[in-house]
């Protein structure tokens with residue numbers, strides 16, 4: 001039987017609870033980190049995703065990659081994605 005009395009210890013939760021200044025996510029979410037200004041890693045990645053990444057270039061790269069494997073005989077094609 002699993003002992004449930006000490007939840008902080010069982011899930012390795014921080015004793016001091018902090019909240020993101022932008023989205024209010026707590027530091028008890030697994031794998032989340034906070035910067036020195038109190039903004040969580042998910043918010044920082046969202047900003048990066050919308051400002052740093054060149055989505056037009058990434059789309060071109062995907063299309064070029066798919067062209068390498070595209071069938072030319074008119075048969076069915078399947079695209080498998082994993083993350």
Ligand SMILES: [Zn+2]
Pocket residue numbers: 020021022023024025039040041042043044
């Ligand atoms: Zn946040």
